[in-house]
Amino acid sequence: MDEGLRELYQDVILDHSRHPRHFGQLAHATHEGEGFNPLCGDRVKLYLKVDAANRIADIAFEGKGCAISQASASLMTEMLKGRTVEEAGMLMGGFLHLVKGEAAPGLAPRDRETLDVMAGVSAFPMRVKCATLAWHTMKSALEGGAAPAKTE
């Protein structure tokens, strides 16, 4: 099989897209965000519960879209649970570098390893926005913006 495709649709990604983690709504969410990619119609709705210590105590998402966008959202929820809001921002910064094929020096080795499964998308420039949708949604949810996050 095409090496790039194998990298893009690796088992971890397909597993996340078929069996998304933290899928559903969250009662008593402190933050909510909606992401929409006008190019393809993919949607992500994100629910976060941030505690007094500024820590993401719980997180959930709902969405409809391609394997990449759904896997990315699922993977993100796994990573962010238990992290502080500040850490979430750092992870996002590193992730945005990775999916563009750039170095991400700010990432801890363990996080880098987890996020690396998404790095294959860097060989598919038309698909990078699929991968970043959930992260942009997270950012806009935490910033409390009223407008849905967009990839455009």
Added chain:
Amino acid sequence: MTAQPKRIHAGFDPAVVRKDFPILGREVYGKPLVYLDSAASAQKPQPVLDAMRAFAETDYANVHRGVHYLSAQATERYEAARETVRQFLNARHADEIVFTRNGTEAINLVSYSFLAPHIRSGDEIVLSVMEHHSNIVPWHFLRERQGAVLKWVDVRDDGALDIEALCAAIGPRTKLVAVTHMSNVLGTVTPLKEIVARAHAMGVPVLADGCQGAVHEIVDVQALDVDFYAITGHKLYGPTGIGALYAKRAHLKAMRPFNGGGEMIGEVTRDRITYAPPPARFEAGTPPIMEAVGLAAAIGYLARFDRAEIAAHEQALLARARESLRDLNWVRVIGDAPGKGAILSFECNGMHAHDVATILDREGVAVRAGHHCAQPLMERFGVASTTRASFALYNTAAEVDALAQALFKARKILG
């Protein structure tokens, strides 16, 4: 430089036709290009490329301005292109053809110059749910800004337009019916002549979006009696940056200007202004001159063929594709209206269109995935997006088979 129908291909042979399209010889990812996205934009034959280049190399200047030799030459070519489009659509007069940037601009021109001045709150525009956004958003503008009401006409489950529903939607306050000639998603061909006759019987003019229709159907605007017909060059094997609006002379004469600038004026003083007669009134600024030459060459290229043979070839490709997908219970074709054109939209069970298209792409197969600028239609069929293969005169049976093969591969990876 008019399009003289002269048959140089005896019998239609896609293998011969392909030689006219240089890009079709290239590879992507080390595999032969299988270009099944002509409904988004068609590839350009050598005669179009040659005509534009030769024009730029020998005859180019601005039009309708200079008294110098080249300007006269360029003006002649530009106006000859208008005459070529007139013939192509069988309009009565060349001055009923307005050059635009694309089909979208042609429809916006009608919205702004024809309809907007007469729209009062509560007036209605009737349109089908299978319109492209270019035939939706200009009417939404009139809803937002002037209180127009959009009356949506549904399609049947097979994608056919329900003409009775369309006529039933026309009321005393309907100011326009805006409908596609051929759906860019479903391939549905609408019964335009009947729509026009019945709308006219109720005193309502009709605009047809012909961006797909003009590629696959033989258009005769006089026989159709349609009021407005919009086309775009780049889907017709011509260049980007040019389209055209056909409009009946009486409508054009009554329409207010669109953009303001050079070319479109009669006289400009400090205190008053008069406008040029149509079509110049609607062609402000330096027009797409080279592109007009290219469009004329594209129409001339099509005129070399028997259009019925092209249509038969495209239909054969569509039938082959339908046949190869028929037994796949994980593929659902959307749009199966009788007499539909060579556009095939489908959904793959459990696989998102963008993932499918990415895998097809790596097999060299270029298809469109997404909402195809037709979100109300996606909503109608309960899908977020579809994968779309569209067939053109240069596609082959082997390419249809490559599509089916690549779909199996997508299924293997994602299914």
